[in-house]
Amino acid sequence: MKIAVTSRDLYSLKKDLLQSFWFVVAGAVTVYSHVLLEKSAEGGPVLKWLLALSPFAPLFLYVRTVLRAIRAMDELQRRIQMEAWLFAAIGTLFATTAVNVLHENRLLTMLFQPGLGLPGTAVVMFLLLLLGGFMANRRYQ
Known part of the structure; x- marks a missing residue:
């Protein structure tokens, strides 16, 4: 019995880089928009929004690329990824809520000014995604 291997089954560096590309673009746009918001005192509220x-x-676009990659995975790898993403999402929700509660009670005024913000939330989510992926992979070995 011969098993056919399609190009879809093989690892693609191009697809992996494209997936990471949108995350890097989001980071660059975040930094650029933050700089523009600080420098542009004038300008209407629509521009600031x-x-x-x-x-x-x-x-x-990053989420769309990740979802496409997850749909292309086999059942076990999809389960591992979904567990990792769920762990990261719940952990990020917990972390941002904890930071906001501590900030409201004036306990974190020096570390996190209004909260984690978009870059801080992305870093927390990424670190928890790595941890969740490691834990899920260890479970199925």
């Missing part, structure tokens, strides 16, 4: 929300466009 567009600048503040501009990082979400590449983030949506």
Whole structure:
């Protein structure tokens, strides 16, 4: 019995780089929009809203790319990834809520000014995703 291996089954560096590309673009847009928001005192509220929300466009493309990659995985790898993403999402929700509660009670005023912000939330999510992926992979070895 011969098993056919398609190009879809093989690892693709191009696909992996494209997936990471949207995350890097989101980070660059976040930094650029933050700099523009600080420098542009004038400008209407619509412009400020567009600048503040501009990082979400590449983030949506990043999520779309990740979902496509997860759909292409086999059942076990999909389960591992979903467990890792769920762990990261719940952990990020817990971390941002804890930071906001501590900030409201004036216990974290020097470390996190208004909260984690978009870059801080992305870093927390990424670190928890790595930890969740490590834990899920260890479970199925």
